[in-house]
Amino acid sequence: MSGIVPKLFVISGPSGAGKGTLVARVRERHPHLGLTVSATTREPREGEIDGTSYYFLSDEEFSRRVAEGEFVEWAHVHGHSYGTLVSEVTSKLDAGSSLILEIDVQGAFQVKERFPDAVLIFIKPPSLSVLQQRLVGRGTETAESVATRMANAEREMVLADRYDEVIVNDDLDSATDELLRVIQKHERN
Ligand code: ADP
Ligand code: 5GP
Secondary structure, three states, X not given: OOOOOOOEEEEEOOOOOOHHHHHHHHHHHOOOOEEOOOEEOOOOOOOOOEOOOEEEOOHHXXXXXXXXXXXXXXXXXXXXXXXXXXXXXXXXXXOOOOEEEEOOHHHHHHHHHHOOOOEEEEEEOOOHHHHHHXXXXXXXXXXXXXXXXXXXXXXXXXXXXXXXXXEEOOOHHHHHHHHHHHHHHHHOO
């Protein structure tokens, strides 16, 4: 792997922008790209597996781990706590491959402070109305949760210009190509 430098990539964007979809597609074409499993206090959705989708923690357990300094970053997002465990980042970076953290904007800036070489990538939907269609179409959120996520989306979008890279997820194949191109460009730098 000469000339390739493993990097920490942070991917953010409004809920429903397509982050999970794009990351899964890129990882099929770039199998060495690791992904951290975050901790959260939200309830598991149908089909989500503890330890694979997220580490699902009680509020008490999350607070205890914050106090013990177990998080690289953490934030309140859409009414719940989410965070990246130090153990997830160190074990996977030590394995010598690049790593993706799919986290919110508050967490992204905390990571950049701690790891200045991290590359921040923002995924934008083509418009807020398309975002709403995707969130509703995904079928995972209640009407109330869609409303919270749409309100947060507007606040998150204004922070896109503080990211190193911005990708608009309109056509899925083009956005997947673009994300892969951006990752490989930074791994060569
Ligand atoms: P996020 O991880 O950002 O919350 P998801 O990856 O879950 O978003 O995508 C939200 C919904 O939009 C999913 O149902 C997904 O299949 C769909 N989706 C993602 N990207 C596109 C795209 N480019 N065009 C149409 N639908 C998309
Ligand atoms: P969801 O509940 O849809 O799985 O995730 C909601 C939001 O939480 C997403 O925008 C996602 O980026 C963010 N998120 C997921 N994991 C983390 C994390 O470890 N840290 C932070 N700060 N945000 C996270």
